[in-house]
Amino acid sequence: MITLQNISKTFETAGGPLPAVSSVSLQIQQGDIYGLIGFSGAGKSTLLRTINLLERPDEGNVIVDGEELTKLSLRELRKKRLSIGMIFQHFNLLHNRNVYDNVSFPLEIAKVPKADRRKRIEHCLDMVGLADKAKAYPAKLSGGQKQRVAIARALASNPKILLCDEPTSSVDPQTTGSILAALKEINRDLGITIVIVTHEMNVVKAICNKVAVMEHGKIVEKFDLREKNIVPKSPIAKYLFNSEITLASGLEAHYA
Known part of the structure; x- marks a missing residue:
């Protein structure tokens, strides 16, 4: 469904070049709710925005539903974007x-x-x-x-794909649960593939079936959350996975 191959993106700033994403590769299957998690500045939102070319990568390939987006004309890209919805933080x-x-x-x-x-x-x-x-x-x-x-x-x-950039960071915890429940229902009933950026592990645990942990523009670990006995190895993944689950039980109640 979504294949990112060796994606790199650098921004020019007053202080000089700022690498936001460095040689990232990722495979997202149809029907996934795939989380991208990391602290502020990890590059997760930039990576998300390369999927529909709101941020055009400096290097790498973006393949969505079998099409290489960076090769499309502007007209073709606009048509393709109709199949990729996006939800923003604000x-x-x-x-x-x-x-x-x-x-x-x-x-x-x-x-x-x-x-x-x-x-x-x-x-x-x-x-x-x-x-x-x-x-x-x-x-x-x-x-x-x-x-x-x-x-x-x-x-x-x-759309076949829904990109969500920190969709719960501007709402209170109770509302967060209702938004995640709505997204999970959309995924379940419509089969829409969802990619969600967040800095909150409880959001990932509540809704995602897979997650990639980002730090300094790179993916440091990937996990299939359906597996038992997940053992994080990187310091950031260990820290995030030790976060308490505060939403999953609420979602389970919603679908009970």
Whole structure:
């Protein structure tokens, strides 16, 4: 589904070149909920954004669903991005548009007919439990509701992949659980592959089946969380895996 081969990305700063990602390779299978975890500055968000070429890598190959994205024309890339939804940390909603029109926005860009847009928008809002908020504006919504609008907007174009960049870091712990439950339900019911960036191990433990630990622009360890007796070897992975589980039990209750 997603193959990253020897991805490197360096940013030019006032202090000189800053390597953000260095020779990273990663394989993500269809249907995975794959976590990228690490502390601030580890390179995880930059790596995530190479998957849809919001950050074009300096080196390496980005292969999504059998297509090498770096080889596509701008027109072809725009079409391909319709199959890759994205959720941001700070929601990125349009404040002068109500909920319905925020979800409509990517469909308008794709020139989807109005009648088809309406059906799709209503379906997406129903999926995230916000059908009754269609006419509300972002300023009147809670943080959790804003993020669910962002999820509905990302789902509007029927993506095969959902990229989530710190989707719970701007909401409270209780709301975090509801957002992760929504993402897990989307993965389960729609088969959408999810890649989620976080600095919180409890988020990974609650929702992911696989995780890669990043530090200084590199992946230091990878784990299949379905395996028993996981034994981290790197200092950062040991630290993260020793973090307490605070969300998994809540998600289990949600699906009981």
